[in-house]
Amino acid sequence: MKVAATVLETRDMIRKWKQEGLTIGLVPTMGFLHEGHASLIQKCREENDKVIVSVFLNPTQFGENEDLAAYPRDFERDMMLCEKMGADLIFHPEPEEMYQDSCTFVNITALSDNLCGKTRPTHFKGVCTVVSKLFNIVTPDNAYFGQKDAQQLAIIKKMVKDLNFDIRIVGCPIVREEDGLAKSSRNTYLNEEERSAALCLSKAVREGQRIISMGADSEKVLGPMREIIEKEPLAKIDYINVVDALTMHPVERIENPVLVAMAVYIGRTRLIDNFIYGEE
Ligand SMILES: Nc1ncnc2c1ncn2[C@@H]1O[C@H](COP(=O)(O)OP(=O)(O)OP(=O)(O)O)[C@@H](O)[C@H]1O
Numbered sequence: 001m002k003v004a005a006t007v008l009e010t011r012d013m014i015r016k017w018k019q020e021g022l023t024i025g026l027v028p029t030m031g032f033l034h035e036g037h038a039s040l041i042q043k044c045r046e047e048n049d050k051v052i053v054s055v056f057l058n059p060t061q062f063g064e065n066e067d068l069a070a071y072p073r074d075f076e077r078d079m080m081l082c083e084k085m086g087a088d089l090i091f092h093p094e095p096e097e098m099y100q101d102s103c104t105f106v107n108i109t110a111l112s113d114n115l116c117g118k119t120r121p122t123h124f125k126g127v128c129t130v131v132s133k134l135f136n137i138v139t140p141d142n143a144y145f146g147q148k149d150a151q152q153l154a155i156i157k158k159m160v161k162d163l164n165f166d167i168r169i170v171g172c173p174i175v176r177e178e179d180g181l182a183k184s185s186r187n188t189y190l191n192e193e194e195r196s197a198a199l200c201l202s203k204a205v206r207e208g209q210r211i212i213s214m215g216a217d218s219e220k221v222l223g224p225m226r227e228i229i230e231k232e233p234l235a236k237i238d239y240i241n242v243v244d245a246l247t248m249h250p251v252e253r254i255e256n257p258v259l260v261a262m263a264v265y266i267g268r269t270r271l272i273d274n275f276i277y278g279e280e
């Protein structure tokens with residue numbers, strides 16, 4: 001497995017692989033890898049000749065008062081996991097390599113004003129910009145994203161369509177801890193008490209999944225989900241919504257495929273979880 005810190009080295013390697021007719025898969029990450037990331041790398045390994053994992057803690061997707069400085073990092077451990085999962089190359093640039101004196105951004109004007117975009121108004125501009133750059137650097141055939149960040153996945157699919165990237169976007173299911181908590185690098189922020197309080201997210205998801213097939217009214221699904229979270233003293237709902245799975249617009253009646261998504265503060269840690277209903 002190779003590790004490249006520069007765009008030039010990365011492009012050189014990928015050019016050679018492409019000349020040999022090999023297919024390229026990309027797994028974009030912000031590092032501090034866990035089994036959620038491993039599942040993306042595994043899927044990428046199954047579907048491509050060469051597997052590239054990017055490990056880049058992208059500053060432009062963090063708001064001023066967010067957790068960029070505190071975000072966990074362990075590149076040595078990330079390298080071991082990538083090696084074990086059969087990655088061929090890790091692209092691990094410094095922020096200066098990615099941005100230098102950059103003043104061009106990719107901004108999506110739909111799908112981003114609701115859910116996470118409401119609380120994090122500049123977040124998806126940063127995500128779309130860095131993902132576009134990664135796509136242009138790596139030129140993958142396939143790129144892998146987790147359903148855990150459901151709005152991000154929908155936005156990237158739309159961006160790829162709008163900007164004519166010749167890349168297949170593959171969504172991968174949420175990987176959970178044994179007790180149901182969705183795996184996330186941010187789970188490391190939780191102390192013991194918060195860790196058990198955090199179970200209210202996945203409990204609410206399970207309750208939502210149980211009741212959604214019984215009726216078409218969004219509020220009837222959200223009410224009992226909210227109740228589970230509000231019973232937990234350490235939890236504070238940022239948002240919980242039923243939205244159209246493609247447009248991210250809130251829906252009152254569940255007719256087309258919907259995304260039921262939430263962000264909840266457990267103490268100071270903001271966690272997300274969701275499920276999709278109505279897609280085959
Ligand atoms: N539990 C999970 N199951 C499936 N995919 C996941 C999971 N956690 C993260 N991913 C995916 O891995 C990719 C990289 O995510 P990222 O590096 O931000 O990890 P993270 O654990 O989600 O971190 P964060 O704490 O920022 O939420 C994204 O496409 C994300 O959706």
Ligand SMILES: CC(C)(CO)[C@@H](O)C(=O)[O-]
Pocket residue numbers: 028029030056058061127130131149152
């Ligand atoms: C897609 C991504 C790697 C872009 O920085 C990030 O938003 C993430 O880890 O989900």
Ligand code: BAL
Pocket residue numbers: 030061062149
């Ligand atoms: N996985 C989402 C990255 C972020 O929260 O910035």
